[in-house]
Structure formats: C-alpha cells, structure tokens
Amino acid sequence: MNKIQSKNTRLINRIVLIFFVLVNFVWLVLPFLMAGLWSLVDPQHPWSYPDIFPPVLSFERWSYVWENTALKEAMFNSYTIAPIVSLIAITLALPTAYAFGRMEFRGKKIAELITLIPLVIPGMIIALFFSAVLIQLNINNPMIGIIIGHTVMTLPYAIRILSSGFSAVPQDLIDASRDLGASKFTTFKDVYLPMLKPAFLASIIFCLVKSIEEFSISFVIGSPDFITVPTILYSFLGYSFIRPNAAVVSIILLIPNVILLLIIERLLKGNYLSQSTGKA
Amino acid sequence: MKSLKQDLKAWLLLGTGLGTILLLMGSTFYLVVAQSFGLQNMYGEPSHFTFDYWQEVLSNPIFHKSFWYSVRVSFLGAVFSILVAYPIALWLRNPIKGKEFIVTFFRMPMLVPGLVAAFLFMNMISYHGILNETLVWLGIWEQPKSLQNDSFGWGIVILQMWKNIPFALILVGGAVNSLKSDLFDAASNLGSNSWQRFIYVIFPLTLSAVQVSFILIFIGALGDFAFYSIAGPRDTYSLARFMQMSAYEFEEWNQSAVLAMVIMLTSALASILITLIIRPLSVKRGAVK
Numbered sequence: 001m002n003k004i005q006s007k008n009t010r011l012i013n014r015i016v017l018i019f020f021v022l023v024n025f026v027w028l029v030l031p032f033l034m035a036g037l038w039s040l041v042d043p044q045h046p047w048s049y050p051d052i053f054p055p056v057l058s059f060e061r062w063s064y065v066w067e068n069t070a071l072k073e074a075m076f077n078s079y080t081i082a083p084i085v086s087l088i089a090i091t092l093a094l095p096t097a098y099a100f101g102r103m104e105f106r107g108k109k110i111a112e113l114i115t116l117i118p119l120v121i122p123g124m125i126i127a128l129f130f131s132a133v134l135i136q137l138n139i140n141n142p143m144i145g146i147i148i149g150h151t152v153m154t155l156p157y158a159i160r161i162l163s164s165g166f167s168a169v170p171q172d173l174i175d176a177s178r179d180l181g182a183s184k185f186t187t188f189k190d191v192y193l194p195m196l197k198p199a200f201l202a203s204i205i206f207c208l209v210k211s212i213e214e215f216s217i218s219f220v221i222g223s224p225d226f227i228t229v230p231t232i233l234y235s236f237l238g239y240s241f242i243r244p245n246a247a248v249v250s251i252i253l254l255i256p257n258v259i260l261l262l263i264i265e266r267l268l269k270g271n272y273l274s275q276s277t278g279k280a
Numbered sequence: 281m282k283s284l285k286q287d288l289k290a291w292l293l294l295g296t297g298l299g300t301i302l303l304l305m306g307s308t309f310y311l312v313v314a315q316s317f318g319l320q321n322m323y324g325e326p327s328h329f330t331f332d333y334w335q336e337v338l339s340n341p342i343f344h345k346s347f348w349y350s351v352r353v354s355f356l357g358a359v360f361s362i363l364v365a366y367p368i369a370l371w372l373r374n375p376i377k378g379k380e381f382i383v384t385f386f387r388m389p390m391l392v393p394g395l396v397a398a399f400l401f402m403n404m405i406s407y408h409g410i411l412n413e414t415l416v417w418l419g420i421w422e423q424p425k426s427l428q429n430d431s432f433g434w435g436i437v438i439l440q441m442w443k444n445i446p447f448a449l450i451l452v453g454g455a456v457n458s459l460k461s462d463l464f465d466a467a468s469n470l471g472s473n474s475w476q477r478f479i480y481v482i483f484p485l486t487l488s489a490v491q492v493s494f495i496l497i498f499i500g501a502l503g504d505f506a507f508y509s510i511a512g513p514r515d516t517y518s519l520a521r522f523m524q525m526s527a528y529e530f531e532e533w534n535q536s537a538v539l540a541m542v543i544m545l546t547s548a549l550a551s552i553l554i555t556l557i558i559r560p561l562s563v564k565r566g567a568v569k
Contacts, residue, residue, distance in 0.1 A: 024385065027442070099294050105287045115297070128528075132322060136320070152304045155297055215393070254391075261391045
C-alpha cells in the first residue's frame, strides 16, 4: 500500500513539476526570449505579421541604436548619477542604521515606520511635487534634482539593509574587544566593519539598481533635455512604439540589474526584500 | 535602561537618514496638501484657501472613470497575485529537488523594472505578438486580434500579477513556511482533508501575511504610472497618469494635487478597510492567539 502511494506521490510531483516548467516557460522565459529576438531584427528586413520568426537576424539594431539615438548620453547620465546617489545615501544612512540596529530608544518603532514612507507613496506623486519643491527653491539643474530625488527613494533600502547588518554583529564580540582595551574606533574598524561588509555591498548594489531603474523622478525632473536609460526606453515605448529599439534598451537596462541583484540575493541569502523593507 | 540621554543620542543619529527623508518627503507632502487647497500656488498665482479644486476634480466625469478603473485593476491585481501565490507557496513547502533554483526563478520578475516588464508583456500580446501568432497558427483564430490596451484593463491586471506574484510569494511563503508540521499532523489525525487543513489551519494563521501583501500590492498598483501609460486602455486614464497630465500637460497643479491626495487617501482607506475585514477572520477561531 505504501509503495503504491509513494509511486502516486512521485507521479503527482512529476506532473506538478512539468506543469510548473511549462507555465513558467510561457510566463517568464518566453517574454525574455521575445525581447532578445526583437533586438536582433535586421533594420533592412522588418519583422511583421504573418512571419512567425524574423526573416533576417543581425546585431545591426544594436549598433544602430548605439550610433543614432541618445542612448550613450542616457547611459552616461544613469551610470554617473547612480554611484553618486549610492555614496550619498549610504553616508546619510549609516548613523541612522546604527541607531536602528544597535540602540534601544523611545519612538524607535515609529521612526522605523516613517523611514518606509518613500516606499509607500507612489513614485509619480513624489516626482511631481518634489519637482514643484525644486521649482519653488529655484533649483534648476535637473541632475541635482534627480540626485536628491533618487537619494530619498534609495534611503529606506540603505537604512534597512545596514541596520540589519548592524544588529547582526554579536554583542559578545564588541564586549570582548572593549574588555581587551580597544578604543571605540578600533572596535568599529576591527569588529563592526568586517562583519558589515556584506551589508555595505548589498546596500551599494541596491542603491545603484534602484537609481538606474528609477523612472518617475528622472522622467518628470529630467524632461525634456536630461535623459536616463529608463526615460529613453519610455520614449521608444510611449510616444512612438519602436519595438526593436525598445528591445535593445530593455536588455541594456535589465542585464546589469539582474546580475547585481543576484549578487545581493547571494549576499543576503534571499531575504533582502524583507530585510530592506521590513515588509515581512 | 532607556535614558533621556540615550534617546537624544539616538534621535540625533537618526537626523541624517530619517531627517533627510522627513525633510524632503515632508516638504513634498506639504506642497501636495497646500496646493490641493489653493495654497502655495505655482508660477506666482495668488494663493487663497479654497475647496474649489476638490469640487472641480470630484465632479469631473473623467475623474470618476479614472478612479474606478484604477481601483478595479489594483484590487484585481492584488487579489489574483495572492490567489496564485498561495498554492505555489504551499507547493514549495514540500521538499523539492532544485528548490533554491525554483525560488530564484520565481523571483525574476521582481528584478525587472516596470517599464521593461510592460515591454515584455507587449511582445506577448500585441497584434504581432507570440500569443496572437500562436493562436492563428493553431487555427483557433483566423487572424490576430488587438489584445493590448483593452478597455477593461485586464492587461494591467496581468502585468500587476506578473510583477507582484513573486512579492506575494515571499510574504505568504514566509508565513506558510513558519507553520509547524505538528499542526498539520494534528489536523490530519483529527480527520481533516487537505481543503479543511487549508481553510481551518493554514489560512487563518497566514492571514496577516495576506493582509500585508494585499495592502502593499494595492498601494503600489494604485499609484503606478508606467504600466498604465504603456499597456493601459486608451480611453481611460489611470489616476497617476491623470495627475501627471494635469500638472505637466495642462499646468493645473492644484487639480493634480487633489488627484495625488485622492491616491494617498484611497490607499490609506483601503489599508484600514482590509485590516478591519481581515483581523476578525484571523482570530475568530479561538485557538489562534
């Protein structure tokens, strides 16, 4: 009887697994494959209905987009802003994260909750009315506006990840270091810092990724002259739907982000979301 | 021992990070509220307190259409995301070969920016998309149909699901995984079947995760701009698109501020409502404390 049951269980598991693979192929793999295929459509040989596959494949579209659109400028802007934002966000987050991770104080829960505000207010509201604040403050440089806006949007992640890092440092080690006569600075350098490395790296990557992919603030504050990778993608998707160009920019936007986020996934063992947003 | 000195020290340390958030979000929020009541006007227009902008927006039929459309697709997106995430979370409770890979695979959409997700989806459902072509190839349809920008907003619901199922899975999955096997064994010994175990054991104990997932997905979807402006219907604006248009295309900042307030108030109201509905469900069985 048991043997039959286990055979049935195995069969059910196999069916479930096959179903899972099929559904996920259509749900996840196929959309990415299609994007890849569209980016390889040769400009001289358009792909249109009823062709199931593109008539000619080439990398022409990639060089065309690189040479003839503002992609270079957009990438320069995105990849300049992101490191600056990361640096500012982490510098600002560090003392706050220490307080959250290592100290007990009145109002801590409320303070932690307030930190999450930028995550629950829709990006377009922040973008529009933050741009209005900038106008009222006479800050006309779009890059400065975008850097400030992105910093606020990335701060909750940096604070949450770093405070998780701070709280994970065992008190015994700190006590031992202090008992052995180490100064506060030495304790910070030799005890905290080595243990905080993964959290630092994860926050840097998270800030980079969030800044690179942020759309609303860049779109509202940057338009019409200052472009980033997401805003150039929006121009290919929204105003005039140029699918092969959009495919190229999508892949450019996606691949570095996925790689960076997979690194975080390994660093924080898959719990980055709950750790960074406190939602779980 | 919490002393005043320690409290002060801690709040001083919070000044850099939390202070920046409070300063910038506070000034932004202040401007939204003030402008919705005719204060702090842009471009030097005279400011005076008035409910006129609220009245104007709330009586606008375009707003009504936009509001119900946004609420409808956000609600459906959140409900369906959670409904799909539940069985997957339960399935992932079992020991499965390559579970880590499967979980990472499931999380993929979370790593995809909204604009890219919308583009990927368009490739699937557009006139010259794989879905249309497959159905024509299979002989089910004679010719491709226009599936994008549907007037109900199913495209947006599917997109919300694509992006949010992994998120719901993390929250619901976390709650499901934290349930002890003893509970299932006890329920089985008492003669319950799988459905009863789900209804009487799993569901009440994981309701708080459902509540959080629902609220966060709903709020995220209600204020979303990218999905709606690319894959949304052509005859109805989402609230966020309507708000952006009012400010930037028509330069009606006060009306735009009212729309921003409506989005935030609806989010807050939905959060309270869902908490009020869900809380009694999770405690009514007595055994669950």
